[in-house]
Amino acid sequence: MLFNRIDSIELRGVTKRYGDFVAVDHVDLEVIGGELLILIGPSGSGKTTLLRTINRLVEPDEGEVFINGRNVREFDVVKLRRSIGYVIQQIGLFPHMTVKENIALLMRLEGWDEEEMEKRVEELLDLVALPREFAERYPHHLSGGQQQRVGLARALALNPPLLLMDEPFGALDPILRRQLQEEFARIKAALGRTIVFVTHDIEEAFKLGDRIAIMRDGKLIQVGYPDELVLNPADEFVAKLVNADKKFKHLDTLKARDIMIDVEPYLVEAESVEAVLEWMRENDREFAVLTKNGALVGTVTLSSLLKAGTLEEAIDEPLRLSPDDSLASALSEMKAKGEFMALVVEGERPVGVLLASEVLLRLV
């Protein structure tokens, strides 16, 4: 490790051009040690390019990047990257290596002994909530969500004080994305490291970020804590972005059916743990709504199924809403019960899933 902790990361006048296209345009930005800084903006806004200047995957044409006051160009590039965890949307697990070999790759290259590696891999699997027996599996036997957990474990392998994450949950289906965000928000504190996180999902930004940096057309528009952005947006663009869903302003007139997502892709009729697991594997899901003859039985998650002996043990009784419940009351109920999700049912038939974002909960 080149550094054991991050005091600050400073980007000064960072500019990157590709031909005539200016991907990043004179950006000055400071990341405070220990925080999770979100880089957000539409696609093509330069957020990923900017992120990649930190571990020198992109060398800026102008400007400089400093970590703890030292220019990153002074560091050996391989050592620098090993000191920085990196997680991307495409995950990029190596298909010819098992989960364990993927996670342990850098430890092996760093010359750790077998026993240490074994122990660290188990620790990491526990941390990202994967069963230890997954260690011997190959990536193609895992669902997208499980692969992304392995991706995170690999990034944390050498215990880097800095983590760069590029839309890590971007390719997952909406419910799985929320599940992983919840999990990540929970382990974030335990990780206790500096994280720079790229996303284009404002809800994700509010849920996970300590501070948020907003980019557009290669320029940094505004950096600040969420409430600063909401209360004092720098311009129309920021105001629009942080209020992304105008619906939020008219909570009273909105009903659960207006913002629920379709439950159809999550419905499954099955009688056994194995059958549901099989279905999850085929459909790449970690969440399912069980029905019997069209009537709601309950919800299950992959992790509850893996822990449970029988299907009954794995079933959760979700919060039930009716499509015509007002959104405001639905959200207060969810907030009171501490649920991030509720099921919308018509009679006994599930019709939708309601996901509460932090933003919504705060506004109620």
Next chain:
Amino acid sequence: MDVLWVWESQNLAQRTLEHLRMFGIALALSVVIGVLLGLYLYRRPKLAPIAFNVLNILETVPTLALLVLLLPLLGLGEKPTIAASVIYSILPIARNTYTGLTSVERSYIEVAEAIGLSEREILIKVRFPLALPLIAAGVRIAVVFTMGVVTLGGLIAAGGLGAPIQTGIHLYDRDIIVVTGLWVGLLALILDGVAALIERYLRGRYGRR
């Protein structure tokens, strides 16, 4: 047709061992030289078009002509036969090694760079394993080439199963020609089958999904 008579009079057991020995040496040399050449060209991609053109030209020289051309250099027998086998087999192995190493999906290489693998480590840990199925396919082509050339070596006193076929032709003995010919064919099928199994295993283990 008296198979047993041919087998014993022509000493086919002994001839088969000779044949497989030459085959083994030739193939081993081809694999080593082919893979190393593929690796070298991967490091020096500017040389690749030239090298593959030269090998392609060598590939078009008829086997018999090549054997004759090698006579003044290496004399009669095993040496020119093995050399000719190797010359023919380098191309498919080197080409597949080169293609395998250069065609690894870009995203794997990017991730490997991003998490801090050096160029060398990427080659050893990522590129080479992922190229193995393609290298194996090249070796499988070489198996068939080598079998053919080694058999033709009988013409220039290399021994092996080409020798009894020669004898058969000289003596105008149909039985010897047919029995030995079928035996060589069967051996080729078996060796190709083994190579196919190895290739399939590697594809399952290291292939893309």
